[in-house]
Amino acid sequence: MLKLVVFLSFTLCSLAPVLAQAPFYQGKHILLIVGSGAGGTGDLRARALAAGLTRNIPGNPPIVFQYMAGAGGRRAANHLFNNVKPDGLTLLRVSSSVVPYAVLGESGVQYDIDKLNYLGATEHQLYYMFVTRKGMGINNLEKLRSTPGIRIGSAPVGHTGYLHSRAVAYMLDMKEPKIVPGYESADLDVAFARNEVDARVASTVTVSQQELLTKNLADFHLAIEVPRGHKDPRYAHLRLPDITSFVKSERERKLLTMMEGFRVVGTILMAPPGTPKDRLDILKEAVRKTNSDPQFAADYKRLTGGDDPTPLDPDEQARIVRNIPRDPEIIELFKKFAGTAPLPPR
Template sequence: MMPFLKKHIPGNPTVVIQYMDGGGGRKGANHIFNSVAPDGLTIGAASGAIIGLGVMGETGVSYDINKFIYLGTPENENHYVIYTRKELGVDTLKKLSSKPGIRIGAQTVGHVSYVAGRLFAYFLNFKDPKFIAGYSSREVDVALVNGELDARANLATSVLRRNPDWYDKGLMNFHAIMEVPRGDKHPKLGHLPEITTFAKTETEKKLISVWRAFRGVGSPYILPPGAPKDKVAILEEAMRKTFKDPEFPAYYRKIVATDPSPLGPAELRKVVAGIPRDPETLDMLKQFSGPGPLPPR
């Protein structure tokens, strides 16, 4: 983003990146909200996790997601899929739901892939699934190939980029997808059943909507509350011009290895404002992000 913001901010000012360990999460969001001067000269490059942490009221959050000034995000398409190793022999949803003790791998308890795996297991009616955390992302892949694990949930772009043969040569069975945003069909995996079709109640539909919204905020660029309106307007316009810049998609692909799917300031604000926040749904989601058993269905 840096070279394009410099290009599209009037006067082409110097843009400096300041690294902060943990700056993409609650630590960085707390810093932007509480410590940064609201002069419009410091932009936070956050991960989408800050929205979920704020909505869920997690420990250590000292910011209010409703008071940040959102400039936009370069990506908001985050399709998740669930797949199993071919040797497991579950190539249909019926076989998947009747196979007991499927081992689903993830990085850590509460990680995006961990929660996604638990959501898929719940909605696809896995029989006594086992959730095994403690891997790096690549270690999960190795464990799948070696038969140490049976399944994982992952970003569609990640699995197809790192292991294209898993789909192209049928080395893994792909079962379902969570579209982020809903209705945006993945070019290769759009034929998979969408997780919402398995929801039985309005509460379950809200649960998916909340999680989808958490993932749909992408990697938001934020300003602290109280930033001057004239500088906010300049930065918003620079962000819009960046996303329309014909050179931006190729540059983004070179850095991130996937296509951009940007949301401008107004679109991102709308996504954040529209996240369901009723206590029943949030309490249910906490059962998926923790180490305990899945809720009964």
Template sequence: MILGRGNMRGMTSGRALAAALCAVLLGGTAQAQSVEDFYKGKRLRLIVGGSAGGGYDTYARAFVRYYVRYIPGKPSVIVQNMQGAGGVLATNFIASGAVPRDGSVFATSLRTVATAPLLDPRGTKYDANKLNWIGSLANEVSLCVSWHTSPVKTFADAQKQELIVGASNGNDTEIIPAVFNNLLGTKFKIVVGYVAVGINVAMERGEVAGRCSWSWSSLLSQRPDWIRDKKINLLVLTSNKRHPDIPAEVPLIMDFARNDADRTLLEIFLLPQVMGRPYFLPDGVPAERVAALRKAFDETAKDPGMAADFKRLKLELSPVSGEEIQAMLTRVYATPPEVIARARDAMRYKGEKMVAQIKTVKTSGTVLLSIREGRQIEFKLADGKTAKTSVSGSKTKVTISGKKATRAEIKAGMTCAIEWPGPGQQARSLDCK
């Protein structure tokens, strides 16, 4: 027994020594793998939950050029679009475990993804409170607008007569007009099925007469001439704050709230505006890397070069920190269930469900640039203007000199016959030579 105890002591001492050595070795490894060491030489992935050429995509590509300079180790970044379900598809992907939880993959998606699990959980497979929010580039101001030929010139007019508005499935271009119908008595008729920039083309063609929850920054980057040439009527600010560049006579949506209960619900729906251009990581990313990426975000937002680029591109820059976003979401997810139930009902569009029949047109152009192996092509069109189109590997028919080809085979200098809904949207076919 004494010998046994001695052996046990020896084994225990040996195990203790081994554990101590492991701790030293692991500690040394952890110390060696600093945040800078981890990111040095890495190629990060930024998943954009919106269409190529849309507002979120434009923001992301302008932002990451500067962001990598402030991340320790100065990694490179590739941008990938994953459009669908109002940004939920990309957010599900980030949260699913399909990507590493090491800080090498992050995302930007439509602002409504933060409250979707609470207000419209269908299809959501993530907990917004568990995502690591890096920050938002804009505390957004958005509007409802109508085309200049529409008899609806004001928000009060929209409470009296029908206005057909275009929308993308599942995002706030569909949700917000439904909320206004149910809470404020507007008569928006919603046509879904458009991509973001496609709503603008539909307005020009007369397919729809307006749109709601259009970010002021996106309006300025996509159609600044519509403001200059008075092509649209600014009906209402779907925000809880004004913007210095928007005429004072355009009312705030809160001006139309009929009681405190409606005002409370509107505040919940307007929360995503505060985090208008959000960036986030999956849960489980080491805390020191989350902190480093948040710090890099805050520093990037102060970069004068990026501020100048954003001004040139007419992009709003009014950053909100990741810590602020995390705190706001904690508060909103503590909202009483009966209030959330009423909010969910207010989101349901109770009119006739209409789906856009997307019309295509044909034009021609010369390829200026093939981006990401043909996933996006920039053309100089026959009218001299430049425009981009996204090219699907499965849905876009590509031919070169009459033979079936892949998008990666499209090269600068080729001339192509293009069939598409319009600039900035996915091509149906490209026949190049």
């Protein structure tokens, strides 16, 4: 009996350090790479997310930001895939554009979307509006179609914003539109305000922050609903037609369906390949808790000018990426819109 007591005492003492082990993230910090510039819409959403993750990751690690804009997110994705130690201490939040870049075989892609670890999105239901500067006097679709040489400011070539701009010009049969790519979000805000571009695809955050509607600074022409059927009640009175209402063929419908698939994955939070499963599980659970955290919802709404988060679960996000069409024929059609060549005839 004495031997049994001694054995149990020894066993319990041996287990004590394990039972008392501190959470992995305690006393550490997480580096969050943001694949865009500071101050834009993506940065504001990332700040709300970061505060929620710090609250919900055991050990409450502070999150430090590093901005890595360039090549529509490819620069940051390449860095995460090839250079970052997979220890769960460095994450990336990047535009969904990194997915079509890879699927379409665009240059500069040095990552494999099927090997990255997906940790969800703060938004995947989105509502964009195509707007023109108020001073141009283009207040209806007829004028929009008949005015030649409208300068449409957009994100870099291949980026989701660039694809949206090209698709709008195409579906509306605009006359000799001039797509002006290369802008980060905040830079495009400035260019539009300074009359350096005439038109743009604007998110609800942009419309709110730049007061395009409240100060009557823009005319609104159509919406891009992501996913199709999602409408923002704040702009219901504008009665904007969705871009899909302008399709003329099954070919064009497939084009917009693929575009929607690329965007509905949301702005992606990801970890590099090789990150230990136990740490991925911690991060995924923290994301799920953050998604249901009232403080996160309040912070997100405050920082984005009134938008509500529309979270996407990590596992569902990974499933969407896996199921994106990789059919060569559809890809070849899509490439005509992702590149710089003239738009194909309708």
